[in-house]
Amino acid sequence: xxxxxxxxxxxxxxxxxxxxxxxxxTNSMFDYFLWYKKYPAEGPTFLISISSIKDKxxxxxxxxxxxxSAKHLSLHIVPSQPGDSxxxxxxxxxxxxxxxxxxxxxRLMVKP
Amino acid sequence: EPEVTQTPSHQVTQxxxxxxxxxxxxxxxxxxxxxxxxxxQKVEFLVSFYNNEISEKSEIFDDQFSVERxxxxxxxxxxxxxxxxxxxxxxxxxxxxxxxxFFGEGSRLTVL
Numbered sequence: 001x002x003x004x005x006x007x008x009x010x011x012x013x014x015x016x017x018x019x020x021x022x023x024x025x026t027n028s029m030f031d032y033f034l035w036y037k038k039y040p041a042e043g044p045t046f047l048i049s050i051s052s053i054k055d056k057x058x059x060x061x062x063x064x065x066x067x068x069s070a071k072h073l074s075l076h077i078v079p080s081q082p083g084d085s086x087x088x089x090x091x092x093x094x095x096x097x098x099x100x101x102x103x104x105x106x107r108l109m110v111k112p
Numbered sequence: 113e114p115e116v117t118q119t120p121s122h123q124v125t126q127x128x129x130x131x132x133x134x135x136x137x138x139x140x141x142x143x144x145x146x147x148x149x150x151x152x153q154k155v156e157f158l159v160s161f162y163n164n165e166i167s168e169k170s171e172i173f174d175d176q177f178s179v180e181r182x183x184x185x186x187x188x189x190x191x192x193x194x195x196x197x198x199x200x201x202x203x204x205x206x207x208x209x210x211x212x213x214f215f216g217e218g219s220r221l222t223v224l
Contacts, residue, residue, distance in 0.1 A: 041220075042218070043203050043215035043217045043218050046213070089154075098160070100213060
């Protein structure tokens with residue numbers, strides 16, 4: 001089941017530059033999308049979300065873009081910091097209280 | 113800041129043994145979830161629980177698994193007869209109604 005897919009298993013970026021993490025989905029019922037950050041041996045930590053009525057949501061250094069026609073979302077981190085190095089998961093869901101489906105994750109490495 | 117807490121952090125068990133993983137969700141949250149992540153794989157949904165009953169479950173959540181909210185604070189996942197392939201990180205999560213899931217730190221289960 002590949003309803004949510006992150007095609008890049010890893011991404012390496014220089015400190016201060018932009019990190020762009022991508023996510024594609026197939027289920028057109030999804031109406032709520034989230035990005036989580038995960039460090040080893042810890043639970044996923046919520047970063048930012050977007051509902052399907054919007055195409056952009058910004059929170060500090062993090063911006064999520066949603067392209068519904070392409071069934072694609074992306075997370076932009078500007079400027080990237082070494083502490084951002086982690087695995088980033090996108091997740092999608094529909095209906096209040098329903099489960100989230102996660103992508104496979106992208107490991108981001110921000111080099112000083 | 114309120115958080116989801118899980119115990120134990122790590123459990124080692126013999127194949128065929130019963131295991132109970134415990135979670136204390138955030139106190140005013142209404143929806144509760146169990147997810148798992150097998151090493152190197154994606155975070156997978158197991159079950160969601162609302163109003164003292166299972167609201168949704170995945171194919172992974174077969175009759176070897178059960179969940180319970182025995183009192184007003186705990187939310188448990190029981191695996192009746194563990195198999196080697198049950199070895200994973202198990203994450204409990206909760207949400208108030210809509211919006212993001214808040215995850216615990218996870219319980220690592222190792223089945224020998």
